[in-house]
Amino acid sequence: MVKMTALRYMGWITGFSVFTAFLSIIYQAFLSLQALNRTTVLLAGLLALESGLKKTNLGPAPKVAIGYGACTDLQINATEFLETYYKLRVPLSERMAAQSSMEIVKTEDELLQSFAYYFQNGAAAERMMANGTLFRQLVEYAKIMGEERIHWYMGGNAPLMAVRFFMEGADVLLGAHMSKKLRPLLPKEIHLAGHEIPDDDIHLILEYKAGDGWGPYRAPRANRYILHNDKNNPHLRSVEQLTDALKDYHPQLLVVSGLQMMDMFTFQPGEREARLQQVKWQLISQPKDTLHHFEMASYVELQLLQQLQQLVLPYVDSLGMNEQELSNLQQVLSYGRITMATDWNPRIAMTLDKMRQVFISLLEDYEHEHIRDAKRRRISRIHVHTLAYQAILTISRSQWKNTKAAAAKAALTAHRYVCKSQFINPESVLQVLDDSFATSTQDQAPRMRINAANPVPCWQEYIQYGKDFQRIEVEICVAPVLVCRVARKTAGAGDNISASGLAAQL
Numbered sequence: 001m002v003k004m005t006a007l008r009y010m011g012w013i014t015g016f017s018v019f020t021a022f023l024s025i026i027y028q029a030f031l032s033l034q035a036l037n038r039t040t041v042l043l044a045g046l047l048a049l050e051s052g053l054k055k056t057n058l059g060p061a062p063k064v065a066i067g068y069g070a071c072t073d074l075q076i077n078a079t080e081f082l083e084t085y086y087k088l089r090v091p092l093s094e095r096m097a098a099q100s101s102m103e104i105v106k107t108e109d110e111l112l113q114s115f116a117y118y119f120q121n122g123a124a125a126e127r128m129m130a131n132g133t134l135f136r137q138l139v140e141y142a143k144i145m146g147e148e149r150i151h152w153y154m155g156g157n158a159p160l161m162a163v164r165f166f167m168e169g170a171d172v173l174l175g176a177h178m179s180k181k182l183r184p185l186l187p188k189e190i191h192l193a194g195h196e197i198p199d200d201d202i203h204l205i206l207e208y209k210a211g212d213g214w215g216p217y218r219a220p221r222a223n224r225y226i227l228h229n230d231k232n233n234p235h236l237r238s239v240e241q242l243t244d245a246l247k248d249y250h251p252q253l254l255v256v257s258g259l260q261m262m263d264m265f266t267f268q269p270g271e272r273e274a275r276l277q278q279v280k281w282q283l284i285s286q287p288k289d290t291l292h293h294f295e296m297a298s299y300v301e302l303q304l305l306q307q308l309q310q311l312v313l314p315y316v317d318s319l320g321m322n323e324q325e326l327s328n329l330q331q332v333l334s335y336g337r338i339t340m341a342t343d344w345n346p347r348i349a350m351t352l353d354k355m356r357q358v359f360i361s362l363l364e365d366y367e368h369e370h371i372r373d374a375k376r377r378r379i380s381r382i383h384v385h386t387l388a389y390q391a392i393l394t395i396s397r398s399q400w401k402n403t404k405a406a407a408a409k410a411a412l413t414a415h416r417y418v419c420k421s422q423f424i425n426p427e428s429v430l431q432v433l434d435d436s437f438a439t440s441t442q443d444q445a446p447r448m449r450i451n452a453a454n455p456v457p458c459w460q461e462y463i464q465y466g467k468d469f470q471r472i473e474v475e476i477c478v479a480p481v482l483v484c485r486v487a488r489k490t491a492g493a494g495d496n497i498s499a500s501g502l503a504a505q506l
């Protein structure tokens with residue numbers, strides 16, 4: 001009897017759970033339909049802003065100059081290369097942990113330990129191989145893998161940005177030394193300031209997929225380990241040629257990038273500073289109507305950042321970077337220290353606060369120094385790109401046009417790049433952002449909504465700086481990125497994104 005009742009209850013319960021499961025499926029379907037609808041609407045809004053840009057920018061092609069350097073990327077399958085072709089022993093895990101933070105690798109052993117560390121964490125890495133002979137050996141081994149297993153690409157921040165500017169309709173001058181083999185990979189319309197060299201710097205790119213195995217290790221996500229032994233790029237060998245070419249070219253925008261390659265191990269004492277002095281000289285010899293942009297990158301050495309703070313940052317109008325580079329720069333400017341790992345998906349409010357801090361630091365420096373040093377420039381634009389959004393801050397009524405459309409353009413480029421597709425399919429998209437966000441982490445900060453009527457919120461605000469509490473009006477725009485569900489390519493996205501945002505603002 002008791003058993004019967006229990007069974008009847010069970011029946012009830014089963015029936016009920018089937019019913020709730022059914023309801024929840026319907027509810028899920030409703031939610032995902034709503035999300036899809038929201039994505040479609042946002043996408044339409046972003047595309048409308050982008051096409052508006054094409055209609056307003058009908059003047060002559062803007063002229064853009066970019067430095068410095070180029071390289072060849074040699075991309076290979078990491079595990080296949082190490083196991084089959086190089087036949088290397090897989091190192092023991094105990095020995096590895098101690099070596100994890102190696103800045104440069106000098107021997108085969110160190111390479112394997114360093115690779116194993118990043119591989120099992122699925123973390124991106126870019127390391128210098130100090131032994132040139134060993135590096136050339138590795139490249140020779142890679143070539144043995146055969147044509148169909150290796151891929152050659154043009155690499156380096158400057159050439160990638162140059163191509164993006166060219167695709168956006170700009171007339172482009174690139175400062176780089178290149179070999180006869182590399183030049184054809186650059187559109188012939190792009191002007192080149194630099195010598196022909198016998199061999200380009202090669203970056204050996206060891207790629208792996210999520211789940212790829214190597215010895216006892218398994219990669220948790222897709223990523224790449226980059227090894228280089230650069231001879232040209234760290235020395236910015238094309239700076240002088242670009243400075244010369246700029247005299248006649250007179251661009252609207254001069255972009256400085258690639259300085260993160262200036263690894264201290266490749267320089268004699270004082271030599272690096274001398275090269276950066278050449279960059280400063282190039283910047284201060286431009287007329288006022290040439291805008292200057294500095295593209296940040298992953299800097300791991302405090303001394304180099306301090307040299308940039310002294311020799312480069314005071315002479316630029318605009319900065320571009322991702323969220324990690326923003327945290328790092330903010331720490332260097334505010335506290336004179338470096339930070340490495342940070343949140344890969346920071347809240348908008350946090351990012352905006354850091355942008356304000358960087359802006360204020362640079363502005364105060366300018367106020368303090370520009371009487372003494374008339375070549376200094378007041379920072380007027382900061383662009384930060386993250387996985388989930390694009391944020392652009394400009395001084396109101398400055399020379400930078402179309403901030404809203406530029407943010408939309410950068411967001412679309414980010415999506416197209418990472419999904420490796422020109423067509424945006426709302427179903428392939430993941431939205432990371434909420435419907436609204438706070439504009440600062442401070443109490444009572446106003447909130448902005450992202451919706452069909454306003455896919456890219458922009459607002460004006462006053463930023464206070466200096467001892468005398470001066471105020472300056474800025475415009476800030478935030479565009480949501482429609483994040484690709486299946487990321488196909490992540491490294492190098494920043495060059496495309498920054499360049500497309502800049503091109504929209506000239």
Ligand SMILES: *[C@@H]1O[C@H](CO)[C@@H](O)[C@H](O)[C@H]1NC(C)=O
Pocket residue numbers: 131132133134137
């Ligand atoms: C560099 O690597 C080569 C090849 O592995 C080796 O023969 C040579 O001894 C190394 N040089 C130094 C300075 O370690």
Ligand SMILES: *[C@@H]1O[C@H](CO)[C@@H](O)[C@H](O)[C@H]1NC(C)=O
Pocket residue numbers: 077078079080207208209212
């Ligand atoms: C590399 O090759 C191995 C074995 O052929 C394969 O399992 C792995 O998925 C490949 N990885 C990439 C990134 O192509």
Ligand SMILES: CC(=O)N[C@H]1CO[C@H](CO)[C@@H](O)[C@@H]1O
Pocket residue numbers: 159160161163164413416417418420421496
């Ligand atoms: C999506 C996108 O715009 N990708 C481009 C990034 O830049 C390279 C050239 O540097 C182009 O080849 C890609 O098409």
